[in-house]
Amino acid sequence: MSRSAPRSDLATHVVENQPPIRAPSLWADDLPLRGAVAAAGGQADTLAAFAHTLSDPAMIEAGRAANRYPPELRLFDPGGRRLDEVTFHPAYHQLMTAGAKAGYSAVAWEPQSGGHVTHAAMVYLLSQIEPGVCCPLTMTYAAIPVLADSALASDWLPKLIARGYDPSIAPVAQKRAATLGMAMTEKQGGSDVRANTTWAEPDGDAWRLTGHKWFCSAPMSDGFLTLAQAEAGLSCFLVPRWLDTGRNRIQIQRLKDKLGNRANASAEIEYHGALAHMLGDPGQGVRTIIRMVHHTRLDTAMAPAGLMRAALAEAAHWCRHRTVFQKKLIDQPLMRAVIADLALDVEGTLALGLRVAQAFDDANDGFARIAVALAKFLGNKRAPGMIYEAMEALGGMGYVEDTPLPLLYREAPLNSIWEGSGNVICLDILRTLARDPEAAQALSDALDAATGADTRYEAALADFRAAWPGLPPEAEARFFAERAATLLTAATLVTAAPEVAGPYIAARLSGDRGLVAGAVRTHDTAPILARILPD
Structure with missing residues (x-):
């Protein structure tokens, strides 16, 4: 059904200085994603197709509808017999179908290379449209290694990796997926x-x-x-x-x-x-289920990157199209500083998350064990503040449900809380480094690999090692984890996105900045903004 264009000439005023409705292309618009996928060895064609599906206006509307009409519990039928069922809006099933068909839960366990990287990038993409449906798809993905060597494998694995979605109420033997x-x-x-x-x-x-x-x-x-x-x-x-x-x-x-x-x-x-x-x-x-937790941790490290990317893209769109004081917002130096600073968190969280996923693909277990915890900790701690700043860039409209910012802001704390909150992750980082020499050496090697690229990075790394020549006391675990994760992010960007590595090091490691977004010394924001503001 065709729709007439909305009216701008109203009885009391003319609607102007409002951005057009954003029509995202989640792959074409996202240069950092394409670069990070290439650097980590993901399946670009598969991801481009999934991004195209999610960019459809009907799919974006499905994301809004699934969030607007939450699931309902049906405990009893009209006669008082127990049902113990949950019903969902059709949009939820539409999104689940799209994710399962694309291989969200399956691609990492198929024979093509780069499966975990591709899966992780799918988490990033789907989180931008409707993050709630990621949960069941993520747990399905993560449970597969636990079941793979069990007596239940022949009954369950074909259905878990079927690239399909079957919401029918039936025993698993009778289901397509x-x-x-x-x-x-x-x-x-x-x-x-x-x-x-x-x-x-x-x-x-x-x-x-x-x-x-x-x-x-x-x-x-x-x-x-x-x-x-x-x-x-x-x-x-x-x-x-x-x-x-x-x-x-x-x-x-x-x-x-x-x-x-x-x-x-x-x-x-x-x-x-x-x-x-x-x-x-x-x-x-615990030893058995930790294999599932290890894989869900990858997704909880990737989801904040997707949430932050969605918030950044919306803020940048508004800034490109809103004029204030006779200038576009994006042309005003202070706003450029804020948006560019926010972009560094997106770039860093994305690049580190996909590097961790690559370690899963390469069976680089020592690095994967420590790096996934560091990535989860830092990305999720940056997400709520970053999304709030993106909301503020829109002004009052950022606080209104007509924009995606309220949804993203409500979602921002979840992935840090799920499967072990910040303190649990920090203690796990210390425990891994104390008990796992392979993981400790892999982290040290990864930090050393970036030396020679930026003297500020080298100085920050030296300070880190001087402050903690061994493991820190428990009370300093958050400080240690934050610094280690930030250094590892900078080291990753040196290779994966050298255009932003220098600004990231300056803004996150040099100490020459304030406590809020955009409180940085003047630097060239153009290369950063060019990566998030496609023509």
């Missing part, structure tokens, strides 16, 4: 999953779980990786949602009323003797 969720957190423990009280009792070759889970991500998934106490200790289990005989004994208590991530359902659930299958060795639940 499947998704997996996660249920670890309990009230009394939080990040301390060893405090879990859900218990498991053997039932032939299977197990029966009883207990309460405070957070279950994506409760309409086809199965959940979960932790429960068995006789041998905390163990990992796969709990199917549906059995051949009907519903498994999983009851949804309520959906969480979250700040953001509205398109995705998060629930509080109970297991009432739910049938489950043990994964890994008895008593080794």
Whole structure:
């Protein structure tokens, strides 16, 4: 159906000095993405096609609709019989279909090279349109290595990597494709999953779980990786949602009323003797499920890059088209300084995230273990402030739901909180460096590899090593992690995006700056802005 053009000549005024509706091209407009994908060895053609799909106005509107009409819990049918189902707006299913078809969950496990880089870039792209649907797709991707060497592999893996989406309510054997969720957190423990009280009792070759889970991500998934106490200790289990005989004994208590991530359902659930299958060795639940957590951590490092990119693109669009004091906003020196400074966080988070994904592809396990934690920590700490500054660049409209900035701002804290918040990540960084000589050496080598490119970087690296010749005390873990991650980001940009490496080092490592965005010494912003403002 064609639509008439909106009217600008109104009874009281003429609409002017307003930017046109932005029609993004998520691949063509994003020079940093194309460069970072090339540097990391991703599948450019696959990503260009996915970006083209997501750039369609209908898909952008689907993202807004999925966020505007959140999932609803249906506990009972009209006769009072339990359903324990969650219903979604059609836009949610539209987005899930697009992501699954493109290979969001599957491409990393297919034979083509650069699969993890390609997957990570898909996280970045989809996060710009509707980040809520990333959750079930990410957990499906991340669960595959846990299931790959289990007795369940033949039944589950073909459905998890099927490049399809099947929301029907049926046992996995009857479905074209499947998704997996996660249920670890309990009230009394939080990040301390060893405090879990859900218990498991053997039932032939299977197990029966009883207990309460405070957070279950994506409760309409086809199965959940979960932790429960068995006789041998905390163990990992796969709990199917549906059995051949009907519903498994999983009851949804309520959906969480979250700040953001509205398109995705998060629930509080109970297991009432739910049938489950043990994964890994008895008593080794944390060691087993940490393989899933390791891969979800990659996605929580990439998602903030996508959120920040969406905010930056919107702010830059407004600044190009708004005139204030007889000049375009983007031509005013102070605004240029702010936008360019914000762009450095996007460039750095993107480049480091894809470098980490490349380490996953290359089986560079030592570097991947430490770098993914550093990337997650820094990117997520930069995202909320950066998105707020982009919101401010729009002025009052940035605070209005007609623009994407409120959605992005609500989403900004999620990926830091999910799967271990800032303190947990920092302690994990210290633990990895203390216990894993391969990871510690890989980080040191990566930092040394960038020497010779910029004397300011070398000075910052020397100061870092002088401050902490060994591991820092626990109370300094955040300072240490922030500095190590910033140095690693700068080292990555030296190779992946040398055009912005110098400004990044000056603004993030030299110390010659203030505490807020744009509080930097005068430098040439043109090369940075040229990368984010295509003609």
